Amino acid sequence: MTHSVRFAPSPTGYLHIGNLRPALFNWLFAQREGGRFVLRYDDTDTERSKREYADAILEDIRWIGIQPDEIARQSDRIALYDAAAERLRAKGLLYPCFETADELERRRKRRMARGLPPIYGREALALTEVERQAFEAEGRRPHWRFRLPNFRDDPMQPERTEVHWDDVVRGRQTVDLASLSDPVLIREDGTYLYTLPSVVDDGEMGITHVLRGDDHVTNTGVQIALFEALDYRTPAFGHFNLLTTIDGEGLSKRTGALSLSSLRADGFEPMAVASLAVLTGLSGSIEALPSLEALGERLDFDGVSASSSKFDPAELTRLNADLVHAMPVEVVAERLLEWGVPDSDLAPFWSAVKGNLSKVPDAQEWAAIVYGDARADQAFNEEDTAFLRTAFDLLPAAPFDRSTWKAWTDAIKAATDRKGKGLFMPLRLALTGLDHGPELAELLPLIGRERALQRRP
Structure with missing residues (x-):
């Protein structure tokens, strides 16, 4: 069986180093297993998804060295999701709900006050056809929920229903479906949330391993139920720890925090960025590895920390400097020539300056110092x-x-x-x-x- 993985970013902003972590975990796993890597844009949010971001994502991962075997856009696959939704309706597993956000919040608070879990109580299942028509006559449009298989005979009486899987990273995992709300799959405007398109695409594309951040662990129980409801083969799942800032804050594409495009513009080497993205939170030292192949040899799912991993951006400068100090002149020769270093001086110039550089572009200043005609502007006593x-x-x-x-x-x-x-x-x-x-x-x-x-x- 060919191993198939996917990286499914939303093109709603620029990739940052935290996004790069799942991309590399999937890419390195696929390379090691002789498998297939799919770049799949989660672009069903038409208002926030931008083609310029999609193009930038592809440029960023190619800069790192990731070459997708296939590129897909969920916006081109709506017919597949429509067909899956109809299959669920035919099975009685997708039902319309008419509550507003305010109404849902009030119900949630009432349940909490009664000591009940703050989950959706499936009130919409009890609506009569007349009541549904009355809501529609008011101008309400339904959102659609997937009915979880967490009951024996009466869906209004959920009971503990455990879903188990052997997580590739975290080991044996269990989620109780009775502790979860029936997930909304389709919004009031008819657009799809993340869950249904993701499951349909994984099933249709033959994705064998879903490797992602551990913020999706609970989602996995729901998705396994959805895979089974749609008669797809359930993939293996692996959940690894997320990267946070040194202060413990999460990273966001919207803030531009440590975006790959800005790191590239600042002169960082791709392997410094890749090494930090992968090795932070893994057992062993964080070191600048020379290639993705070498980085893949360090990737050990058993060595992934169970908690979020804080990384220090200063580490990136250290890793980058290590790479620059070991870099042969052939790698930088073209840039040195552009900065005015004579061809005959390439090797001695690079040998002289590289030990003082943290980034290759810093050599441009030394080229100007060495080969410039102007006298140094210094005031001496x-x-x-x-x-x-x-x-x-x-x-x-x-x-x-x-x-x-x-x-x-x-x-x-x-x-x-x-x-x-x-x-x-x-x-x-x-x-x-x-x-x-x-x-x-x-x-x-x-x-x-x-x-x-x-x-x-």
């Missing part, structure tokens, strides 16, 4: 200015190599009697304009004698 003029008078003849820096500074020491920070800091400031950075022994040959002399105060 009278004593340092005199020292630097003497120092630059001692600048060795070209060509420069890695030994030039030591030869030059040895000559300066002998001539000025300066040493340590008093010698090196003014030289660094004059040559680069910054008080920190790569080893000047490696930078000076790249700057060259002519550009160095232009920086003499």
